[in-house]
Amino acid sequence: MASDVLRRNNVKTFGSGNRPMLFAHGFGCDQNMWRYVAPAFADDYRIVLFDYVGSGKSDLSAYDAERYSRLDGYAMDVLEVIHALDLRNVIFVGHSVSAMVGVLAANREPDRFARLIMIGPSPRYMNEAPDYAGGFERSDIEQLLETMDRNYVGWAHFLGPAIMKNADRPELGEELTQSFCSTDPVIARRFAEATFFSDNRSDLGDVQVPSLVLQCSDDMIAPNFVGEYVHRHTPQSTLRLMNATGHCPQMSAPEETIALIRGYLESDSGA
Amino acid sequence: MPDVAKARSASAILDALPCGVVSFEDDGTIVSINSTLSTMLGYTANEIEGRHVETLLGTAGRIFFQTHIYPITRLHGRAEELFVLLRHKNGADIGALINAARRDFGGRGVTDCAVMEVRERRKYEDALLRAKQAADAANTTLRLRTGELEQANRKLEDQAVALEQHQHQLEDQATELEIQSEQLLAANDELMARTLELEHARIAADDANRAKSQFLAVMSHELRTPLNAIGGYAQLIELGVHGPVTEEQREALDRIMRSQRHLLRLINDVLNLSRIEAGRVDYAIENVRISYVVAAVVPMVEPQVAAAGLTLESSVDHDLVAIADREKVQQVLINLLTNAVKFTPSGGTLKVFAERDEMTKQVCVSVADTGIGIQADKLKSVFEPFVQVDVGPTRRREGSGLGLAISRDLARGMRGDVLATSEEGVGSTFTLVLPSA
Numbered sequence: 001m002a003s004d005v006l007r008r009n010n011v012k013t014f015g016s017g018n019r020p021m022l023f024a025h026g027f028g029c030d031q032n033m034w035r036y037v038a039p040a041f042a043d044d045y046r047i048v049l050f051d052y053v054g055s056g057k058s059d060l061s062a063y064d065a066e067r068y069s070r071l072d073g074y075a076m077d078v079l080e081v082i083h084a085l086d087l088r089n090v091i092f093v094g095h096s097v098s099a100m101v102g103v104l105a106a107n108r109e110p111d112r113f114a115r116l117i118m119i120g121p122s123p124r125y126m127n128e129a130p131d132y133a134g135g136f137e138r139s140d141i142e143q144l145l146e147t148m149d150r151n152y153v154g155w156a157h158f159l160g161p162a163i164m165k166n167a168d169r170p171e172l173g174e175e176l177t178q179s180f181c182s183t184d185p186v187i188a189r190r191f192a193e194a195t196f197f198s199d200n201r202s203d204l205g206d207v208q209v210p211s212l213v214l215q216c217s218d219d220m221i222a223p224n225f226v227g228e229y230v231h232r233h234t235p236q237s238t239l240r241l242m243n244a245t246g247h248c249p250q251m252s253a254p255e256e257t258i259a260l261i262r263g264y265l266e267s268d269s270g271a
Numbered sequence: 272m273p274d275v276a277k278a279r280s281a282s283a284i285l286d287a288l289p290c291g292v293v294s295f296e297d298d299g300t301i302v303s304i305n306s307t308l309s310t311m312l313g314y315t316a317n318e319i320e321g322r323h324v325e326t327l328l329g330t331a332g333r334i335f336f337q338t339h340i341y342p343i344t345r346l347h348g349r350a351e352e353l354f355v356l357l358r359h360k361n362g363a364d365i366g367a368l369i370n371a372a373r374r375d376f377g378g379r380g381v382t383d384c385a386v387m388e389v390r391e392r393r394k395y396e397d398a399l400l401r402a403k404q405a406a407d408a409a410n411t412t413l414r415l416r417t418g419e420l421e422q423a424n425r426k427l428e429d430q431a432v433a434l435e436q437h438q439h440q441l442e443d444q445a446t447e448l449e450i451q452s453e454q455l456l457a458a459n460d461e462l463m464a465r466t467l468e469l470e471h472a473r474i475a476a477d478d479a480n481r482a483k484s485q486f487l488a489v490m491s492h493e494l495r496t497p498l499n500a501i502g503g504y505a506q507l508i509e510l511g512v513h514g515p516v517t518e519e520q521r522e523a524l525d526r527i528m529r530s531q532r533h534l535l536r537l538i539n540d541v542l543n544l545s546r547i548e549a550g551r552v553d554y555a556i557e558n559v560r561i562s563y564v565v566a567a568v569v570p571m572v573e574p575q576v577a578a579a580g581l582t583l584e585s586s587v588d589h590d591l592v593a594i595a596d597r598e599k600v601q602q603v604l605i606n607l608l609t610n611a612v613k614f615t616p617s618g619g620t621l622k623v624f625a626e627r628d629e630m631t632k633q634v635c636v637s638v639a640d641t642g643i644g645i646q647a648d649k650l651k652s653v654f655e656p657f658v659q660v661d662v663g664p665t666r667r668r669e670g671s672g673l674g675l676a677i678s679r680d681l682a683r684g685m686r687g688d689v690l691a692t693s694e695e696g697v698g699s700t701f702t703l704v705l706p707s708a
Contacts, residue, residue, distance in 0.1 A: 028338030032346050096338075124286040136330060143331035143356065143364075150354040150366070151335075196334075220325060220333050245298050251345045252297050 004014070005084035009050040009077055010057040017045035017116070020087040024078060026096030026120075027195045028188070030056025033095065036254035040260075045091070050081050054187035063187060069099065071097070071198050075104035082112050089114040091265065095250060096120050097195040099213075099230075100203070107206045116211035117261055120222040120247050121230050123200040132201075133225045141196045148189040204233040211237045212264045214257065218245040238264060291367070291386035295324040296379055297345070308386050313360030325542040329358040344373045344382050354389065487545035491538050498538065502531040544656060547680045553597040554684055558708045559590040560624045561636055564600050568621070572608045580617030583608075584652065587625045593634040593705035597687045599637075600705070603681050603689065606674040607638040607701045614699070615642035627707055633687070637702040644695035653691060654679050680704070 005011070012031065021041050023034045032051040036216075038047050051058040052074055067073035078101060082090060090113050094102035099121030106113040126136045126141065211234055215227030224241070231239035240260050244253030282305075285292050291308025295301045304319045312319075312327060319326065325333045332355045343350040350371045357365040371384045509516060509524045516524070546552055565587045594601070602625075607663045611621050619641035629635055645653060656676040679689040686706050691701035 008662075026338070029342045029346070033342055035346070136334075140330040140334075143329065144334050147331050147335050147354060147356060186616060218323070220330075221337050246341065248342055248345070 002084035005080045007106055007130045008053060010059075011081055011084070012049040013046060015042035015045050015047040017043065019045050019047055019089055019091060020085070021045040021091045021093060022048045022050075022078070022087065023102060024092065024094040024098035025051070025055065025093075025097050027191050031251060032056070033040060033248065034093075037093075037250045037261075041252075048081070048085065048087065050077075051202075052077050052191075054184060054191065059186060060187070061256055063117040063184075065190065068187075068190065069194055071101055071194055071200065072106055074101045074194070075108065078102065078105040079109060081101070082109075086181065088112060091115045091117065093117040093261070094121070096122075096247065097198075100198065100200045103200060103203050103207055103234075106209045110208040113209045115208050115265065116207070116213070117264070118211060118230065119214045119250060119257070120216055120219055120227075121213060122222040122226045123204055123233075124198070124226075124262075125196045125221070132229070133223070135220065136196065137224050141192075143198065144194060145189060148185065148192055151185060170218055179217060190225055200247070201217045201229075203232065204230060205235065207231075207234050207236070208270065209236070212261070213239045214242055214249065214260055215239060215247050216242045216244050219247045223249040240264070279340050279680070286555050290384065291388075293324065293327070293386065294381055294383045296381055299325060300324040301326075302381060311359075311365065311386075311388060312357060314354070321662070327357050329356045329364050331356065332356040335496045340371060343702065348373050357386070366629075385565045423646065432437050483527075484545040487541055491542035491545070495535065495542075498531055498535050502528060502535070505531065540677065544673050544677050545682070547677065552598060552681075552684060556594060556596055556685065557591045559597045559600055560589070560703075561593060561600075561634060562587045562589045564597065564604060565623055565625070566635070568601055568604045568608065571605060575609065575612050576621065579615065581612060581615055582618060582620045583623070585623035587636070588627075590627050590707035591627055591634050593636075594708050595687065595705045596681075599681045599685060600703070603678040603703050604636065606678045607689075607703065610701070611638050611640040611676055611699075612707065613640065617639040619698075632707045634707045635702050636705070637700050639698060639700040641698040644697055645693040645699055646695055647693075650691055650693055654689070675701075 010031070021038075023031065023038055025031050025033050028052045034049060038049060041047060052068075054060065054063045054068060057116055057249075064073070067076070069152075074097075080107075081087075084221065088111075092102045092106065092113055092115065094100075094117070095244050096119070099116075100120030102116050102118065103123075103188055104123075122134065124132060125136050126134045128134065129145060133149055213227055213231050213234070215222070215224060217224075219227075227239060227241075231237045241254065242249055242256055249257045282303075285303075286307065288307055290301075291311055292305040293301060294303045301320055301322055301324055303455040304314075304316055306316060308327075309319055319440060325336065328336055335353075335355055340350050340353055340355065343353075350369070350481045353369050353371075355369055357367045359365055366389045368389045369384050369388045373380050373382045375381075379583070440670055441699060505524050505527045507513065509521065509528070521540050565585050569583065569585055573583065583696055608621065615621065621641075622635070622639045624639070625634060625636040654675050656673055675689065682689045682703055682705070688706045690702045690704060691704075
């Protein structure tokens with residue numbers, strides 16, 4: 001059963017440390033997004049990478065539309081990976097939506113987690129008047145979903161002939177898969193719905209694990225207000241504002257990201 | 272060519288391209304934009320350069336840029352054929368297809384983006400998307416409809432099967448009915464024939480019965496006249512009218528007279544029966560208080576009861592009143608009691624009692640004995656004329672064997688009946704049933 005989960009979630013482990021460091025990718029990509037950050041911890045930690053079912057090179061046949069219609073389904077992926085490898089004292093690094101997936105998983109089984117590192121977290125992407133500014137209106141999210149749909153059209157249009165040629169050019173399929181982190185655009189659209197319509201604000205107060213919130217500058221997906229909100233409502237949390245801009249500091253500013261994580265883990269409040 | 276001239280030349284070429292071109296650094300800062308794109312979005316190049324690339328995008332476009340375009344170009348160096356919504360300066364959304372490639376520019380990443388407005392292409396995509404949505408909707412509808420149809424179909428099939436079964440049943444029933452009809456017709460024919468036969472037989476039987484009754488009546492009369500003569504002359508002789516009578520002669524006369532009386536009683540009975548059967552008996556129906564009848568009957572049979580060494584007990588409720596002919600009731604009870612005396616060994620007990628059956632509204636007057644009883648299979652035949660229960664040669668009783676037959680006929684003539692129950696060795700009970708008042 002354990003090996004089933006490892007195959008299903010395309011789990012990769014490396015590193016010479018004992019303490020496990022589990023990296024969870026966000027919406028729109030896969031474990032590749034950690035390629036500039038994860039190796040930096042390989043000397044001191046046991047690095048665990050994985051793809052959520054429906055993303056990257058996970059087993060698409062294991063995709064269950066019902067289970068993955070809510071972030072709880074993704075949290076179960078995290079816990080199942082943890083159990084499959086029997087990980088304890090996990091340092092969980094979650095990007096974007098995975099920060100909240102980590103919160104849900106840690107609230108279910110706090111004993112398994114030592115730290116949560118949340119990069120660009122948002123417990124609620126939509127604005128909730130009068131006192132919560134998530135950053136988006138429902139119409140924005142609906143337009144995003146339409147964009148996803150359109151890319152499905154383009155993707156299908158683009159991929160159609162390629163798939164037909166796949167038999168004699170298998171590397172083409174591989175290349176296409178890699179060129180689009182989310183393997184299946186229909187699944188990606190559902191992931192978008194699960195992500196952008198979720199509301200995990202009430203889960204923050206239940207967190208029993210010390211956490212680090214990494215907040216980028218000018219992150220339109222998770223604005224400063226949101227990062228501060230997460231910090232304010234999560235017990236034992238530390239907030240670090242980054243120089244990095246955008247939503248993907250692990251790619252745009254890997255050094256800063258590494259330094260902040262390392263600094264946190266090595267400080268008193270960290271390890 | 273000097274660098275500046277080279278740059279100008281490159282810029283002129285970019286501006287001349289039919290598609291938009293924009294280059295930005297990893298942090299999103301726009302390095303350059305061609306006039307095709309800036310014009311498309313309502314800006315001048317100067318307004319745009321130095322600003323964040325997200326300026327060119329709507330909100331959804333920014334999310335998609337952050338979650339897809341940026342990671343893909345960062346990780347794979349290029350992104351192809353991605354749809355994104357651009358934002359015109361005036362706020363209008365412009366759909367565009369982008370191809371992006373990231374290159375290293377002096378240690379910094381720069382992404383070059385070719386932007387193609389997809390208004391034209393989008394028409395087809397819209398059509399395709401609508402077709403896809405319509406297809407999805409149709410598919411959903413189809414699935415639902417298919418489900419409904421399948422269900423309806425299953426129902427229809429079930430109904431068809433049920434109907435077929437029903438039809439088979441109906442056919443079977445029709446066949447059966449036809450057969451039955453034929454059978455009924457045949458039976459009817461037969462019945463009519465039988466009815467005719469029976470009618471003939473009944474007429475013949477009635478004729479025969481009437482003839483028998485007439486014969487019996489005539490014969491009884493013809494027999495009684497000489498018998499009366501025999502009895503009368505025997506009495507005269509016994510009285511010494513024709514001279515002294517010796518003891519031996521007297522004994523002979525006794526026998527003659529006993530035999531004459533026996534014969535006379537027999538003939539009377541036969542005559543009675545024949546008259547009853549011939550319907551020549553008249554009934555004087557009235558309210559008959561049973562206790563009175565019993566009170567009148569008991570003294571009449573008491574001598575016989577005492578002579579046979581029996582005890583007679585009677586207990587009849589004064590309230591019981593039957594609708595009957597008083598004399599006939601009396602006659603029946605005498606018959607029943609006489610019978611009981613005949614078949615009850617010395618020391619036995621006879622009981623007369625009566626009760627009202629509320630259900631049938633009948634009065635039941637019973638005579639119970641502690642006699643020899645009657646075998647169950649012979650119980651019915653005791654009502655047949657001339658039948659006496661065979662109790663062995665030593666127990667042969669006198670009597671015509673007509674008493675019960677007469678009693679029952681009389682009872683039936685009063686819309687009643689005589690019933691019998693018996694247990695061998697314990698006793699018998701004969702019950703006269705009459706309509707209650």
